[in-house]
Amino acid sequence: MDREFFASRYETKTDNSFALDDNIMVRGGLTTAGSKMLQNFVSPLQATVVDRLLDAGMELAGKTKIDELAIPTVSEDIFATLSGAAGAVSEGLCRIALCNDVSGKNRRQAPAKGLYYIHPTYGTVSRFGLVPAVSSMDQLGVVCRDIDDGFNVLGIIAGHDEKDFTTFPEKSYSYAPKEGPFRIGIPVNVMEAADEESGNSVNEFAGRLGAEKFELKYFEVLPQVMYILSCAEIGNNTSRYDGIKFGYRTENYSGLNDLYTNTRTEGFRPDMKLATIIGAFVLSKKNYEAYYLKSMKIRRLLREHADELFSRFDAVVMPLRLKDPEPYRNMALYAFATLCGLPSVSIPFGSCGLQLIAQARNENILYGICKGAVKDGI
Amino acid sequence: MEYEVVMGLEVHVELATESKLFCSCSAKFGAEANENVCPACAGMPGMLPAVNKRAIELGIIAGLLTNCEITRTITFDKKNYFYPDLPTGYQITQLYAPICRNGFVEIETGAGKKKIRIKQIHIEEDAGKLVHDYRTGSSLVDFNRAGVPLVEIVSQPDFRSSDEVIAYLEKLRALFSFAGVSDCRMQEGSMRCDVNISVRKAGSKELGVRTEIKNLNSLKAIARAIEYETDRHISAIETGCEELVQETRRWDDNSGETYPMRNKEDATDYRYFPNPEILPVHISEEWISEVKSGIPELPHEKYERLTKEYGLSDYDSKLITGSKNISDIFDRTMEYVNNPKEVANWIIGDLASIAREENVPGDEIRIDCEKFGKVIKMVENRVINRTIGKKVLQLVFREDMDPEIYVRENRLGMIADTGYLEDLVREVIAANEKSVLEYKAGNQKVISFFMGQIMKRTQGKADPAAVNSILKKMLS
Numbered sequence: 001m002d003r004e005f006f007a008s009r010y011e012t013k014t015d016n017s018f019a020l021d022d023n024i025m026v027r028g029g030l031t032t033a034g035s036k037m038l039q040n041f042v043s044p045l046q047a048t049v050v051d052r053l054l055d056a057g058m059e060l061a062g063k064t065k066i067d068e069l070a071i072p073t074v075s076e077d078i079f080a081t082l083s084g085a086a087g088a089v090s091e092g093l094c095r096i097a098l099c100n101d102v103s104g105k106n107r108r109q110a111p112a113k114g115l116y117y118i119h120p121t122y123g124t125v126s127r128f129g130l131v132p133a134v135s136s137m138d139q140l141g142v143v144c145r146d147i148d149d150g151f152n153v154l155g156i157i158a159g160h161d162e163k164d165f166t167t168f169p170e171k172s173y174s175y176a177p178k179e180g181p182f183r184i185g186i187p188v189n190v191m192e193a194a195d196e197e198s199g200n201s202v203n204e205f206a207g208r209l210g211a212e213k214f215e216l217k218y219f220e221v222l223p224q225v226m227y228i229l230s231c232a233e234i235g236n237n238t239s240r241y242d243g244i245k246f247g248y249r250t251e252n253y254s255g256l257n258d259l260y261t262n263t264r265t266e267g268f269r270p271d272m273k274l275a276t277i278i279g280a281f282v283l284s285k286k287n288y289e290a291y292y293l294k295s296m297k298i299r300r301l302l303r304e305h306a307d308e309l310f311s312r313f314d315a316v317v318m319p320l321r322l323k324d325p326e327p328y329r330n331m332a333l334y335a336f337a338t339l340c341g342l343p344s345v346s347i348p349f350g351s352c353g354l355q356l357i358a359q360a361r362n363e364n365i366l367y368g369i370c371k372g373a374v375k376d377g378i
Numbered sequence: 379m380e381y382e383v384v385m386g387l388e389v390h391v392e393l394a395t396e397s398k399l400f401c402s403c404s405a406k407f408g409a410e411a412n413e414n415v416c417p418a419c420a421g422m423p424g425m426l427p428a429v430n431k432r433a434i435e436l437g438i439i440a441g442l443l444t445n446c447e448i449t450r451t452i453t454f455d456k457k458n459y460f461y462p463d464l465p466t467g468y469q470i471t472q473l474y475a476p477i478c479r480n481g482f483v484e485i486e487t488g489a490g491k492k493k494i495r496i497k498q499i500h501i502e503e504d505a506g507k508l509v510h511d512y513r514t515g516s517s518l519v520d521f522n523r524a525g526v527p528l529v530e531i532v533s534q535p536d537f538r539s540s541d542e543v544i545a546y547l548e549k550l551r552a553l554f555s556f557a558g559v560s561d562c563r564m565q566e567g568s569m570r571c572d573v574n575i576s577v578r579k580a581g582s583k584e585l586g587v588r589t590e591i592k593n594l595n596s597l598k599a600i601a602r603a604i605e606y607e608t609d610r611h612i613s614a615i616e617t618g619c620e621e622l623v624q625e626t627r628r629w630d631d632n633s634g635e636t637y638p639m640r641n642k643e644d645a646t647d648y649r650y651f652p653n654p655e656i657l658p659v660h661i662s663e664e665w666i667s668e669v670k671s672g673i674p675e676l677p678h679e680k681y682e683r684l685t686k687e688y689g690l691s692d693y694d695s696k697l698i699t700g701s702k703n704i705s706d707i708f709d710r711t712m713e714y715v716n717n718p719k720e721v722a723n724w725i726i727g728d729l730a731s732i733a734r735e736e737n738v739p740g741d742e743i744r745i746d747c748e749k750f751g752k753v754i755k756m757v758e759n760r761v762i763n764r765t766i767g768k769k770v771l772q773l774v775f776r777e778d779m780d781p782e783i784y785v786r787e788n789r790l791g792m793i794a795d796t797g798y799l800e801d802l803v804r805e806v807i808a809a810n811e812k813s814v815l816e817y818k819a820g821n822q823k824v825i826s827f828f829m830g831q832i833m834k835r836t837q838g839k840a841d842p843a844a845v846n847s848i849l850k851k852m853l854s
Contacts, residue, residue, distance in 0.1 A: 033423070135655050136654035165429065165656055236467075239468060246422065288650075
């Protein structure tokens with residue numbers, strides 16, 4: 001099982017251990033980020049979150065496997081395999097696991113394994129030492145068995161870091177569940193597209209808490225927006241892997257262009273190449289306005305829509321699976337929180353779970369709803 | 379046919395910060411290859427940019443000196459291209475909200491005063507450097523310069539002659555070096571300039587085909603390149619033997635020609651987009667005035683001080699304030715010799731001529747000003763005469779000699795003993811009766827002949843004033 005979920009395993013003496021996705025750096029350790037490009041990359045630095053967890057007395061259990069650079073993909077079915085983080089926690093190989101869930105894989109899979117996934121507000125947790133995928137969306141979240149435990153760990157890793165310019169100024173956080181009653185929203189148009197099992201879980205949950213219907217705007221175009229913006233940033237963030245300074249270098253080259261082309265052709269998987277090509281396309285002078293800028297505009301409108309929604313609701317409840325199994329279409333479900341930098345929690349409720357999303361920096365509402373749900377035996 | 383040349387300049391200036399733009403590595407020039415490199419400026423994943431506040435302040439100063447509007451909320455963008463000296467595969471720069479806009483610089487040439495409009499100034503990071511080893515055919519990369527902060531000053535196409543271009547660059551260099559924005563050394567690459575140039579018939583409103591000239595490493599090269607490129611454009615227009623295309627051309631200083639680098643068609647698409655890792659930076663009114671109050675004395679302010687307070691001539695004051703380095707030497711020497719006119723004379727006369735003999739340009743003169751001051755004082759206090767003083771200064775300049783010790787050990791002290799000098803003069807007169815007759819016949823030049831003879835006998839150490847009066851007395 002170690003080999004199934006871990007890219008590298010560390011020795012532990014206690015149960016008080018954490019796992020890190022293999023794109024989070026531990027000084028002197030391998031950080032492959034699931035890519036041939038970094039297959040021998042020994043990290044010269046250590047992620048701030050690692051320092052904080054070690055300082056809190058936790059032990060490192062290992063680096064869990066991820067899909068290449070943890071990017072959202074279109075051609076590979078990333079949901080067909082279980083995420084290393086969810087696998088390792090559910091098998092009891094570690095107490096909690098940290099991951100950068102841009103693709104939505106962990107928020108989808110954790111509840112199916114009886115786990116929670118807590119995704120904090122963008123800017124809460126330092127990304128120093130995280131191999132970047134989509135910088136405007138990258139945010140470390142916690143996979144955990146117990147919701148108190150999860151928020152406790154989030155409290156340890158959250159807080160301002162001078163090495164990450166985008167973190168909020170608050171030095172530290174301590175989370176406590178907010179008391180209800182809560183006003184919950186349920187998006188009808190999203191529910192129509194949900195698969196039956198997933199829809200049932202949401203409906204049952206919403207029924208018990210009493211939820212009000214609304215329509216989630218831009219839902220239809222969220223995969224496009226998400227994919228265009230993430231490809232743009234992925235292409236940019238991965239241009240450093242060129243075979244010049246570190247990481248994989250092809251043996252087969254004569255001249256500079258050859259070195260670049262062959263290194264990247266051999267070092268990246270097809271979905272990664274596709275992402276960089278699409279990224280270059282949407283950022284090119286000719287297409288910038290029609291693709292990148294338009295997507296940014298929709299992202300802003302979505303953010304405004306979120307502000308309006310959260311003036312009416314404390315949280316919205318959403319399914320985790322669509323009728324359409326296509327991973328690309330399913331991105332729509334995870335894009336709302338990710339694009340807007342909102343906090344969300346995936347809850348193991350019903351057979352395949354659901355997600356709750358709140359206004360930015362309102363993790364305590366999500367915590368409170370989860371606690372209430374546990375108390376009510378839902 | 380009369381032609382008009384139209385030029386715009388892109389000037390890159392390395393900011394004089396201690397550390398790089400987005401990490402804490404030293405930004406100093408001249409370190410061992412890859413000495414000033416950390417995971418961030420080597421482009422490793424996991425590092426995030428932390429903006430250097432001082433770089434922004436120097437950017438604000440650059441804008442204030444060039445009469446620009448300072449943008450209140452600045453952002454940074456990413457510019458994508460692959461090259462081995464660019465560690466991340468993108469350069470962090472400012473496209474959408476540059477720090478300064480809409481300024482001007484007033485220049486003065488033989489043709490009078492003129493305003494050159496500034497379109498914008500933006501902050502960006504420098505790239506590293508490739509070193510090619512032609513023996514092995516391999517290339518090596520040095521990332522010391524990668525991440526060093528720059529400002530790029532983009533002018534409007536307001537230049538009509540190379541004189542204007544040179545005057546503008548000299549003005550920028552003086553302003554920026556006095557204000558501590560940059561040391562502006564072209565030969566070290568801390569000031570670089572690309573020239574956009576086109577030629578049109580005089581009186582025409584339409585612009586001609588524009589080319590951009592790169593690889594200009596000195597003011598001389600810039601003037602030559604402009605002249606060459608202007609001629610090339612005119613002959614292309616007149617003879618039609620060459621078709622002008624919009625392109626970037628590289629100046630070759632050895633051949634004195636420009637060569638095509640890339641044309642419009644294969645110009646790189648830089649795929650700019652906003653950098654999500656750096657939040658917008660707000661520049662408040664208070665911050666600007668704080669920065670403004672910290673700007674050191676500028677050339678024109680110093681000129682005022684030199685002419686008004688010290689009573690130096692217009693010529694001397696202009697020379698001293700024309701170079702930050704000379705101006706610093708003046709100030710530092712003044713700490714030891716409180717005599718502005720003397721210090722100015724020594725700098726402009728003796729020090730400058732010594733530097734010229736050694737082929738050291740004014741900006742690169744390095745001298746211990748305390749020792750320089752001692753030389754001036756020894757002459758002033760008649761410990762040594764001026765001729766010896768200049769020789770000692772030469773040694774201070776070349777070998778950093780302590781002038782007092784040197785004078786003592788080599789017994790160069792001035793000989794002012796009247797009795798001894800009178801004996802010498804008597805000997806010289808006795809040995810040169812013919813010259814005495816010439817003098818009496820009215821040839822004043824003979825005095826300097828006698829002076830030379832005395833100096834020869836005293837190894838140049840005699841007090842010239844004393845010798846002069848003894849000579850006049852004894853010859854009459």
